[in-house]
Amino acid sequence: MSTAAAPARQLDPDSVSELRQATEHIHAEFGTSATTPALLKRIATTANAFGDGLRHHCRPVDTDDGLFVLRGLDIDDAAAGPTPDSWATAGDSGAAHDITLLLLATVMGNPIAWEGQQDGRFVHNIVPSPGHETEQTGASSTVLLSPHTEDAFHPGRAHLLMLGCMRNHDDIATTAASVRKTRLSERDVRTLTRPVLPILPDDAYAEAQGYAEEPPPVPALFASEDGITLRFDPAYTPLDQADDAYRSAYGRLGEELARVSVAVSLAPGEVLVVDNDLVVHGRVPFQARYDGTDRWLKRASVRVPGRRTRPLTEAHEHGYGQSAIEAHAR
Ligand SMILES: O=C(O)CCC(=O)C(=O)O
Numbered sequence: 001m002s003t004a005a006a007p008a009r010q011l012d013p014d015s016v017s018e019l020r021q022a023t024e025h026i027h028a029e030f031g032t033s034a035t036t037p038a039l040l041k042r043i044a045t046t047a048n049a050f051g052d053g054l055r056h057h058c059r060p061v062d063t064d065d066g067l068f069v070l071r072g073l074d075i076d077d078a079a080a081g082p083t084p085d086s087w088a089t090a091g092d093s094g095a096a097h098d099i100t101l102l103l104l105a106t107v108m109g110n111p112i113a114w115e116g117q118q119d120g121r122f123v124h125n126i127v128p129s130p131g132h133e134t135e136q137t138g139a140s141s142t143v144l145l146s147p148h149t150e151d152a153f154h155p156g157r158a159h160l161l162m163l164g165c166m167r168n169h170d171d172i173a174t175t176a177a178s179v180r181k182t183r184l185s186e187r188d189v190r191t192l193t194r195p196v197l198p199i200l201p202d203d204a205y206a207e208a209q210g211y212a213e214e215p216p217p218v219p220a221l222f223a224s225e226d227g228i229t230l231r232f233d234p235a236y237t238p239l240d241q242a243d244d245a246y247r248s249a250y251g252r253l254g255e256e257l258a259r260v261s262v263a264v265s266l267a268p269g270e271v272l273v274v275d276n277d278l279v280v281h282g283r284v285p286f287q288a289r290y291d292g293t294d295r296w297l298k299r300a301s302v303r304v305p306g307r308r309t310r311p312l313t314e315a316h317e318h319g320y321g322q323s324a325i326e327a328h329a330r
């Protein structure tokens with residue numbers, strides 16, 4: 001794995017103060033980041049009024065890296081308070097930063113929430129949690145969080161994943177691997193473009209895991225008009241149901257993704273924006289502190305209307321009974 005620097009977009013001071021003022025206004029008015037229709041409406045009108053400078057920083061991912069890091073937001077470590085010990089107890093910890101992230105997410109597209117995840121909040125807290133060390137979820141720590149497409153099981157998954165860093169004293173890296181950097185034979189691409197295996201709901205969706213209907217097989221790769229895209233979550237893909245040829249091609253895709261993987265260790269105030277159709281992300285193992293100073297990320301998921309990065313057949317998938325809620329009406 002390489003530690004090559006991810007493309008960075010440095011926010012200019014005007015954009016930073018525009019964001020800060022908007023955040024302070026909304027936070028003072030609502031006193032919480034718990035999303036009500038009124039708060040979401042205020043987010044939308046505020047984001048719509050942002051200047052071109054900020055908008056430009058939020059333009060789509062424009063390199064084969066499939067990601068960028070927005071830099072320059074300020075986080076006051078003392079004011080942020082202790083890192084919560086789980087999403088369930090996080091409440092309004094770092095609420096102002098939830099609002100900032102929602103504003104940025106709204107400039108980039110339409111933020112989404114899932115009823116079945118983190119109480120339906122639009123901004124998730126990613127913190128290590130006692131008792132969850134070895135899971136394949138954001139709450140784990142001692143295990144490698146293996147590379148995955150976010151919410152790969154679902155046709156309504158985000159186009160963009162945003163990870164905003166509150167705290168990361170131990171420099172724990174997010175990993176990211178772009179399908180556009182892999183080298184695969186045409187034959188492997190053909191094989192992996194066929195809908196052979198389903199992707200089952202991950203451990204963050206307990207209810208969906210009990211869904212009664214047949215899991216639909218989906219392609220791992222898709223040759224979109226703009227180039228190849230992927231939908232990949234090996235930890236939740238029943239590979240034993242495929243034949244040898246498919247399994248080997250799938251294995252080569254995994255090896256190529258490992259080869260091109262980069263490690264991005266976020267600093268407070270940085271926001272990693274990952275194109276969820278191009279890049280699989282994960283996290284290196286680490287030892288949690290559990291003393292209020294642990295790594296703490298804020299996560300937002302964004303749909304970008306009108307993108308053509310996915311097969312149209314996805315529209316017929318049942319999504320295991322889950323549906324995403326969009327922050328803003330179209
Ligand atoms: O903790 C990280 O760096 C990434 C965790 C993750 O997979 C996610 O938040 O979706």
Ligand SMILES: [Fe+2]
Pocket residue numbers: 148149150281
């Ligand atoms: Fe993830």
